[in-house]
Amino acid sequence: MLQRPLLILAVVAPTVAVAAFTANLPHGSSGVANAVSHSSSTLSMSDTIASSSSADIDQSLFLNEAEAIAKLDFALSEKDMILKAKEFLSAGQGVEKPDLLASDFSFMGPVVGGPEGLSKDAFLEAVGGFNIKAAFPDLSPRFHDFRADPLDAGRIWFTSVASGTDNGEGFLGNKPTGKSFMTPPQACSLKFNPEGKVIKYTIGHVMERSMGNTG
Structure with missing residues (x-):
């Protein structure tokens, strides 16, 4: 059975963020x-x-791309799917609004979920009881570049560059270190059924590993 800390790390990676940015x-x-x-x-x-x-x-x-998306003839427009994706992410990645997830929902990360992914119940149970804001008060996922997949009907891709500071109550029971982190850009996606429910959530696929400071 998947250990909860590993899942939390996988889900939190693209959502904990916020480093102060100063332009030169x-x-x-x-x-x-x-x-x-x-x-x-x-x-x-x-x-x-x-x-x-x-x-x-x-x-x-x-x-x-425009022609390819039109040929998919999916029930939801790109604009509608992007709005639904942002609603899902705003609701604690669906934890605060479980009805946004379809009954056949699955979650997949690079090292979490296995070939079939985590089920809706397993995902909500593992993630729902953890308050990441308490550990990283300044977190911000910095989700951006939302776009429809022109070859896979119902899928929205987006990017996350997460950063944050471990100066809250401590992460996973550990004492706060005061250290800040920034992840490399990560590819994430949400796939919807024609009714607008999320059937798959994928996160954490590193796009450029030399960026950030997480190794």
């Missing part, structure tokens, strides 16, 4: 001049790219 902005007149110069260079590069001949691009390599 130029200051003073010299900074402004540099910014203007950089902007001009960027425009020049854009003009050069735009002038490239379309004959240099092999269109057969690229999927016509």
